[in-house]
Amino acid sequence: MSRIFSLLVVLILTTAWSISASDNIPKDELALRYQTLAAAMPDNAVTLLFSGEEKNRSNDIQWPFRQSNEINYFTGSTKRQTSFALVKDGSKVTTVIFAQEADPTFETWIGRISDFDTIKEATGVDLVISAAEMPDFLSALMNGRAWDADRYAPARFPSFYRAVRNTEATIWLSLGRYRDTDSTSTPALVYAEKVKQNFPDIAVRNITPVINDMREIKSPWELKQLQDAIDITVEAQKEAMKRVVTANHEYQVEATIEFTFRDKGACCPSYPSIVASGNNATVLHYDENNDIIKRDQLLLTDVGAELNYYAADTTRTYPASGKFSEAQAAIYNAVLDGQTQAIASVKQGIIAQELEAIANQTMGKHLLALGLIEKNERDQVELYYLHGLSHTIGLDVHDTWETDLELRPNMVITVEPGLYVRKDDVFNSDVFKEMSETAQAMVRENIEKYEGIGVRIEDDILVQENSYVNMSVGAPRTIADIEAFMAQ
Structure with a gap:
């Protein structure tokens, strides 16, 4: 039709x-x-x-x-x-x-x-x-x-x-x-x-x-509802970064997030909150939120407030201790670079698959440098990059969108690359088995350092004619900003 x-x-x-x-x-x-x-x-x-x-x-x-x-x-x-x-x-x-x-x-x-x-x-x-x-x-x-x-x-x-x-x-x-x-x-x-x-x-x-x-195309009134929902979600992400330093369980951080939603006027979460520490962060839709938080682990919070039926959706990943380890920082920066390059390419006329390719190729450069893949090719990157890059938000958190068509002004999309190191899944994959023996040995040696690290970074992006607006920019996103904020 x-x-x-x-x-x-x-x-x-x-x-x-x-x-x-x-x-x-x-x-x-x-x-x-x-x-x-x-x-x-x-x-x-x-x-x-x-x-x-x-x-x-x-x-x-x-x-x-x-x-x-x-x-x-x-x-x-x-x-x-x-x-x-x-x-x-x-x-x-x-x-x-x-x-x-x-x-x-x-x-x-x-x-x-x-x-x-x-x-x-x-x-x-x-x-x-x-x-x-x-x-x-x-x-x-x-x-x-x-x-x-x-x-x-x-x-x-x-x-x-x-x-x-x-x-x-x-x-x-x-x-x-x-x-x-x-x-x-x-x-x-x-x-x-x-x-x-x-x-x-x-x-x-x-x-x-x-x-x-x-x-798909949001009116000025709708954009205001979305921005308000996103602003509340940004505040919740910041409150979560404060709470994790003293929290013992994932559900305590979840409680802080959802209290902030309601306290700021949102009706509820726009989807079940994901508060995943350590290995749980490698489970894409983890929602048990009950595990103990260990100080040397990362915490991934994929959350969104719903306000007047409009849904926000942001993700941040940060260290429970307030300080990234070397291995955590390496995976984090790979995801951050992939997201940054993809966001920079958002504008009218581009299609989702083009943004996906940009994020995939960018993160692949990092994975190659870390010795986690043999070649910067899509199927090898997808050993660690396990989901799509974008969806629209609006009345649904996964709102209406024909992804094979060009982006249009006043659409609001997420940009959310992620890398998830699950060594058993990697070793059991056909892609890994098709690598050379030398490459397999290299990956087996290097993957131990990053095993169990899951990182996703997600922002809500307003499409404009020749550019974009990051509607969730207020949530600390770079390693420097996250560590500085948590140090407060």
């Missing part, structure tokens, strides 16, 4: 409206999103987006509810059971929110429900209707009749109904970027099946690529 947009009727299922969230997303910001989406829609089309669902933790306890990103993006809702529709009747656009009516019992147990006038004022939509009317609305839309109390009123969307009769209407649903025949049932997939059964002559299309393309 084209990266240009197509259409939208956004149906959100949420049972309470979040005043604070809709206040946080300015009305003109929401209006621009509606306009952008509607401008890309064909005439006589509707897109439906469904609310996030509650997730059970255990027995009768639920995880804290988190609204789906798409619903939050188009409405500001953070609560259960809100629905939003944007319909194109011919070329005329109508936006509708379906919201829960007042319910004293619900408000006693869960919280206040906003009245419809408040919701309409906060979002600027055309209509706010009871959630109980949503099935009627959809049925009326497809059958050319009025959905409201006046059953004899003319159809509100006559052009769309004519398109339904002529098999020219389209329904767009968020079916996901990655799909297969074993996809888990979601509200969108269930609704798509119903449409196919009852209206087999109506086309059902996937709106996800359209929304993803919108979300």
Whole structure:
């Protein structure tokens, strides 16, 4: 599908409206999103987006509810059971929110429900209707009749109904970027099946690529949310560097980080915090955070705060003692050089694979000098460099991104090279086995010095036309800066 947009009727299922969230997303910001989406829609089309669902933790306890990103993006809702529709009747656009009516019992147990006038004022939509009317609305839309109390009123969307009769209407649903025949049932997939059964002559299309393309480019308001989340994360990284000097366990540093998030106004971590000491730092998504911290080891903290649904993501690696050993510094400087060169190359028009190659080649020079590889070739570097270089951030910590396309201004990406020395994995790899005997002997001799060292350095980078902005620059990054900060 084209990266240009197509259409939208956004149906959100949420049972309470979040005043604070809709206040946080300015009305003109929401209006621009509606306009952008509607401008890309064909005439006589509707897109439906469904609310996030509650997730059970255990027995009768639920995880804290988190609204789906798409619903939050188009409405500001953070609560259960809100629905939003944007319909194109011919070329005329109508936006509708379906919201829960007042319910004293619900408000006693869960919280206040906003009245419809408040919701309409906060979002600027055309209509706010009871959630109980949503099935009627959809049925009326497809059958050319009025959905409201006046059953004899003319159809509100006559052009769309004519398109339904002529098999020219389209329904767009968020079916996901990655799909297969074993996809888990979601509200969108269930609704798509119903449409196919009852209206087999109506086309059902996937709106996800359209929304993803919108979300890749951040507005000034979104950049402000991201910068605030990143600033909080930077403060947490600095607090962690202070705490590790006296901490005995990884979880004590984790507690310091996540206290800082909440203390500075973030709701929560944007993903499970990684606080990994020693060999644990060579486990990419280590999240147990329970081990004893030894003074002669490094600590890797890969963490991010979430603020107003926007996710930060930074990583720092630093010595628990406050001072890098010679071996630790050698691996650290290899990663730092790779990251520095990759960041310096960020600008409009470059693609992720080019940045990846720069980091790989740069770190390879260091690995070659340390006697850990035989040749500065990609597959040999990847004996130690075990993951990709970049992803976007936004409403998701791994936000929407087509990585084979050029970077565009106002995208925000991470740049996060890493090296992880796991000698058993190296020795067991086909790449190592294909080295010459001399090279194998060299690697076996040199790797002992660096065994168990894991280093990752990650910053959040704003893409500009001919340059970049490091949004997380405030967290100490060079060896000199880290040691000086920790010496305080």
